[in-house]
Amino acid sequence: MESTKAILEQAREQRRSGDLAGAYASLRQALLAGDATYDFLDKAAELFHRLRKQSSPPVSACQCKVAYLCNHTVTFHLPILELLAWSEGLLLETYAPAYGTVMQEVLNPSSGLYAFKPEVVVIASHWRDAALPAFSENFEPVLQRALDNISQKWTVILEHNPCRIIQHNSDFPAWDSYGALGGRLGGARTAMLRELNHQMAQIAPPQVAILDQALVSANFGRERWEDDRAWHLAKQHPAHAALPILAKAQLALIRAGLGLTKKVLVLDLDNTLWGGVIGEDGLGGIKLGPPDARGEAHQALQQYCRELKDRGILLAVCSKNNPEDARLPFEKHEASVLKLTDFAAFSANWNDKAANLLNMADKLNLGLDSFVLLDDNPVERAQIRARLPMVTVPEIGADPSEFIAALGKGRYFEAWSMSAEDRQRTESYATNVQRESLLSQSQSEADYLRELGMVSEHGPFDETTLPRVAQLVGKTNQFNLTTIRHSLEELRHIAADQTNWTQWFRLRDRFGDFGIIGVIVALADGPDTWRIDTLLMSCRVMGRRMEQFMVRTLFEAAKHKGIHQIAGEYRPTAKNNVVAGIYPAFGFRKVKETSEEVIYDLTVADSQKPASFVTGEALTESSS
Amino acid sequence: MTTLDRLQTIFQDVLDDPSIQLTSEFSPAAHGDWDSVATVRLVLSIENEFNIRFTTDQVASIKSVKDILAVVEPL
Numbered sequence: 001m002e003s004t005k006a007i008l009e010q011a012r013e014q015r016r017s018g019d020l021a022g023a024y025a026s027l028r029q030a031l032l033a034g035d036a037t038y039d040f041l042d043k044a045a046e047l048f049h050r051l052r053k054q055s056s057p058p059v060s061a062c063q064c065k066v067a068y069l070c071n072h073t074v075t076f077h078l079p080i081l082e083l084l085a086w087s088e089g090l091l092l093e094t095y096a097p098a099y100g101t102v103m104q105e106v107l108n109p110s111s112g113l114y115a116f117k118p119e120v121v122v123i124a125s126h127w128r129d130a131a132l133p134a135f136s137e138n139f140e141p142v143l144q145r146a147l148d149n150i151s152q153k154w155t156v157i158l159e160h161n162p163c164r165i166i167q168h169n170s171d172f173p174a175w176d177s178y179g180a181l182g183g184r185l186g187g188a189r190t191a192m193l194r195e196l197n198h199q200m201a202q203i204a205p206p207q208v209a210i211l212d213q214a215l216v217s218a219n220f221g222r223e224r225w226e227d228d229r230a231w232h233l234a235k236q237h238p239a240h241a242a243l244p245i246l247a248k249a250q251l252a253l254i255r256a257g258l259g260l261t262k263k264v265l266v267l268d269l270d271n272t273l274w275g276g277v278i279g280e281d282g283l284g285g286i287k288l289g290p291p292d293a294r295g296e297a298h299q300a301l302q303q304y305c306r307e308l309k310d311r312g313i314l315l316a317v318c319s320k321n322n323p324e325d326a327r328l329p330f331e332k333h334e335a336s337v338l339k340l341t342d343f344a345a346f347s348a349n350w351n352d353k354a355a356n357l358l359n360m361a362d363k364l365n366l367g368l369d370s371f372v373l374l375d376d377n378p379v380e381r382a383q384i385r386a387r388l389p390m391v392t393v394p395e396i397g398a399d400p401s402e403f404i405a406a407l408g409k410g411r412y413f414e415a416w417s418m419s420a421e422d423r424q425r426t427e428s429y430a431t432n433v434q435r436e437s438l439l440s441q442s443q444s445e446a447d448y449l450r451e452l453g454m455v456s457e458h459g460p461f462d463e464t465t466l467p468r469v470a471q472l473v474g475k476t477n478q479f480n481l482t483t484i485r486h487s488l489e490e491l492r493h494i495a496a497d498q499t500n501w502t503q504w505f506r507l508r509d510r511f512g513d514f515g516i517i518g519v520i521v522a523l524a525d526g527p528d529t530w531r532i533d534t535l536l537m538s539c540r541v542m543g544r545r546m547e548q549f550m551v552r553t554l555f556e557a558a559k560h561k562g563i564h565q566i567a568g569e570y571r572p573t574a575k576n577n578v579v580a581g582i583y584p585a586f587g588f589r590k591v592k593e594t595s596e597e598v599i600y601d602l603t604v605a606d607s608q609k610p611a612s613f614v615t616g617e618a619l620t621e622s623s624s
Numbered sequence: 625m626t627t628l629d630r631l632q633t634i635f636q637d638v639l640d641d642p643s644i645q646l647t648s649e650f651s652p653a654a655h656g657d658w659d660s661v662a663t664v665r666l667v668l669s670i671e672n673e674f675n676i677r678f679t680t681d682q683v684a685s686i687k688s689v690k691d692i693l694a695v696v697e698p699l
Contacts, residue, residue: 012640039672042665046640075661229680234664 004033004040012047020055027051031087032385034395036244038080045079048086060091061369061574064258067118068096069106069153071129072237081247089369090255099235106153114160119485120254121157122166125150126213126237127173130196132189134177139187146192147199154208162490164257164416165208166250169197171217171238174226206467206488209253209416216249217242252411258485259475262392262412263366265308266357268375269319269326269348273305273338274298275400279325289335297400302337304404309342312422313413314364314429316345318356318373323348344429353380354387364429365539367477367575372412374403419468421515428540431512449544449613452509456549458518459619461495461502468516469504472536476519477575479547480536481568481582491521494533499524501557505550507541507614517541518550528564535568535582542578548610551586553618558604566607567591568600586610627696631689634669638662651688670696 011026027047035041051057064085068074074096085092095116097105105111113121130146154165170193176182182190194214201210217225220242227239238246255261270277275287275294287295288302309315315338319326326348330340340346345364347356361368369390375381381393396406415422435452442448461469470488477483486494495502505518518541521534532554537547558566568583570576584590587608588600632646639657644650652658658666667683670676674696682695 016642039669042668043637043640046638046665050640076664229678229683230664232680233683234660236664240664240668 004030004035008040008044008047015047015051015054020051021058023047023051024058028087031083036248038241038244041080041083041244042076042240045083048083049079057086057091060086061089062258062260063091063093064120064254065093065095065116065118066254067113067116067121068094068124069102069113069121070096070124070126071100071102072124072126072231072235073099074124075234076236076240077124077243077247080243081250084244084247084251085254088251088255088260090251090258090260092254106156109160113157117161118163120164120166120257121161122211122250122254123150123153123168124250125168125170127170127189127193128237130170130193132192134189135185136187136192139192142187143192143195143199146196147203150196150200151203154205158205158207158489162487162493163207164487166211166253166257167200167204167208168211168213169200171213171225172222174222206417206470209257211249211253213246213249216246220245248409248411252414253416256414256416257474259477261370261414261475262313262372263370264314264316264344264364264372265305265407265413266316266318266360266371266373267305268373268377268380269317269321269329271376271400272298272374272403273302274329274333274336278329279322283328283332286329286333288329288333294400295335297403299335299337301400301403304407306337306342308413309426310423311413311418312415312425314344314366314426315342316360316364317343317347318353318360319348320350320353321348342426344426354384357384357388357391365478365542372407372410374407376400376403416474417467417471419471419515421468421471424513424515428512428514432540434511435509446613452511452544452613454507454509454544454546454614455617456508456518456546456614457506457617457619458503458550458553461491461504465504465516466492466495469519472516472519472538473534476536476538477573478539478578479542480534480573480576481532481579482534482571483573483576484534486521486534494521494523497524501530501554501561503550503553503557505537505546505553507544507546514538514541518546520550520554522554522558522566525567528562529567530558530563530565531567532569544614545612546614547582549612549614549616552610552612553616555604555607555609564604566602566604568602570598570600571596572598627693628689630673631670631692631696634666634673638665638669646689648690648693649688666692 007026007030011023011030014023014026027044030044068078078094082092082094097113105113132146136142157165172190172193176190178188182188185191197214204210225238225242230236230239267273275298276285278286289295289299305315327340329336330338345360347360368388372392373384376398384391385393392412394406394410396403438451439448442451466488470491473486494500501522503520504516506516507514517538519534519536522530523533525531568588570580570583583600588602590598591601592599628646635646636642636644639655639662663686667678678695685691
C-alpha cells in the first residue's frame with residue numbers, strides 16, 4: 001500500500017508540474033493495485049477531479065452519461081464512482097439534481113435531468129426515503145404508497161427518457177427502536193422495508209435493475225454502514241468508508257447495462273482448482289474435498305464456478321500441465337464438482353499462458369477484455385497483466401478459502417437479466433467441437449454449411465423475444481454495425497410502430513439450438529425508405545453465412561412492403577472491424593464517410609438476393 | 625514531529641498543495657480549497673492519523689486550525 005501512495009504522490013507532482021498525461025498514467029497505475037480504502041480513493045478521486053478540469057482523460061474504451069438521483073449529498077460519492085469507472089476503461093459523465101429537487105426534476109419534462117439525456121439513471125435511495133413510521137397498525141396501504149412512489153418514478157423517467165435505471169433497494173436502520181420485534185411485526189419499519197424490497201423486485205420492469213443495497217450493506221457490516229455524525233453534519237449516506245463498496249456495486253450494474261460484463265472465467269488447475277500438483281502428486285495425492293480442510297476449500301471454489309457456469313458464464317482451463325494429467329481429476333476424482341463438459345475451452349500444455357489465452361479468445365470468438373483469469377501463481381498473474389492488460393486478473397492471495405471472496409468482490413459477472421440462452425451457453429460451445437469434426441471431413445466450406453442443416457426461425461419482436469433481443473443489443477460488440485444500445489423499452493417502442501421493421505433470428509442445426517442470435521432493426525425514414533438502425537449477430541454463429549440469410553430476409557421484407565431505398569450505417573469501434581466490409585458486400589453504395597461513421601445506400605430493386613445455406617421459418621409475420 | 629507538523633502534512637495531502645505552511649491561525653479564508661467538504665475530508669484524515677474521533681459538535685465548530693488543535697492537542 002505504501003508504494004501505491006508513492007505512485008499517487010508522483011501523479012500529483014506530475015499534475016502540479018504540468019505533465020497531465022504523465023499524471024493520468026501514474027494515477028491509473030496507482031489504481032491498478034486495487035486499494036479500495038476510502039482514504040486512498042478519496043485522494044485519488046480528488047486528483048482525478050482536478051485533472052479532468054485541466055484536460056480530458058486519455059481515450060477511454062467507453063463513455064456513459066449517468067444521472068444520480070438521491071436525497072442525500074453526492075459530493076463525496078460521485079468522484080469515487082467516476083474514478084473507479086475510469087480505472088475500468090469507462091468514462092462517466094454524471095448529473096445530479098440540486099439537493100432536494102429529485103421529484104421536481106423527475107416530474108418536469110423540461111428539467112435538467114431530461115436535458116442531460118442520461119443513458120443510466122441511478123436512484124440511490126436508502127431507508128429514510130421510504131418515509132415509513134416505526135410502526136403502523138394498518139400497514140398495507142402505507143407499504144403500497146411507498147411502493148407506488150418508487151414505481152411511479154420509473155414510469156415517468158422511462159416515458160420521458162428511455163434508458164436503464166438502477167434502483168437501490170432499501171438498507172435498514174442499524175438500530176431499530178423495536179429491536180427484534182421490528183423484523184417480526186408486520187407493521188414495523190424493518191419488516192415493511194423487507195417487504196418493500198421483496199415487492200420492488202417483483203414489479204421492476206426489465207429496464208430496471210435492482211441494486212441489492214440490503215445485501216451490500218450487510219456485506220460491509222451494518223453497524224459501520226451508516227455514520228450518524230456524517231448524516232447530521234453533511235447528509236452523507238452511507239458512511240464514507242462504505243462508499244467504495246457501494247460505488248463498485250453500482251459500477252458493476254452500469255457495466256452490465258452497457259454490455260461490458262465479463263463472459264469467461266479462465267481457471268488455473270494446480271493449487272487453484274485443487275491442492276497440490278496433479279503431475280507430481282497424482283490422483284490420490286491432490287487435495288480436493290473433505291476431510292482435508294484445504295481440499296474442501298478447493299471443492300467449494302469448484303462448486304462456485306459450477307454455479308457461474310450454470311448461469312451462463314463460460315469456464316475455461318489454462319494450465320501448465322500434461323494434457324492427460326490435467327484432465328484426470330475431472331474424469332476420475334470422486335470429489336471433483338467440475339467435469340470436462342463444464343469447460344468451453346481446455347488448454348493444458350507447456351506453452352506460455354498469454355499465447356494460450358490469445359488462442360482461446362480466438363477459438364471462442366470473444367474479446368480478451370471479457371476474460372477473468374483466476375490463478376494462484378503471482379508470477380503468472382503479473383505476466384498476464386503485463387502482456388495482456390485487457391484480461392482481468394484479480395489478486396487472490398494464496399489461501400484457497402479466499403478465492404471465492406476475491407472473485408465475488410470484483411463483481412465481474414453482474415448481469416441485467418437472464419435468458420434461456422444463458423443456461424445453455426456452454427453446451428452450445430461444446431457442440432462446436434462436433435461441428436469442427438464435421439468441418440474436417442467436409443470437401444469444402446459450402447459442403448460443410450450444407451451438411452450442418454441450418455434452420456432459422458425468425459419474426460418481429462414480441463413480448464417473448466424482447467428480453468433476449470434487448471440482451472443481444474446490450475452486449476454484442478463484434479458483429480454489430482452500429483453498437484446502438486437500445487433499452488428494452490426503446491425496442492418495444494420501435495417494434496410497436498408498424499412503419500418500422502424489426503426481426504429476431506434464431507438458429508439451429510443438426511447438432512443443437514443456438515437460440516436467438518441475430519437482430520435487425522430497420523427504422524422508417526420517409527414513406528419508402530428504411531434506415532438500418534441495428535444489424536447484429538452473436539459471435540457464436542459467425543462464419544456460417546447466417547448474415548446472408550438475415551440480409552436476404554430484410555431485402556424480401558423491403559420488397560414486400562414497397563420500400564425503395566435502404567440506408568445502412570457502419571460506426572467503427574475498437575471491436576467491430578469484422579463487419580467493416582459488410583454493406584459493400586451486399587451491394588450497398590458508400591454515400592458518406594467520416595471518422596465516426598460510414599453511410600451506405602441501396603436501391604431495393606437493384607439488390608441481389610444473398611446466397612445462404614439457411615432454411616427460413618418465418619413466424620407470426622404480420623399479414624400486411 | 626509536532627502536532628502542527630503532522631497536521632500540516634495532512635492539510636498538504638488532503639488539499640493537494642505542498643506549499644501550505646500551517647499555523648494555528650490558518651483558516652478556510654486562507655485557502656481557496658478549504659470549504660465545508662474539505663473540512664469533512666480533513667477530519668476523516670486527521671482521525672485516521674491520530675486514531676481519535678471528533679464529536680459532531682467539534683466538527684461543526686471548526687473555524688480554524690486552532691479548533692482542530694483543541695481536539696487533537698490534549699493527547
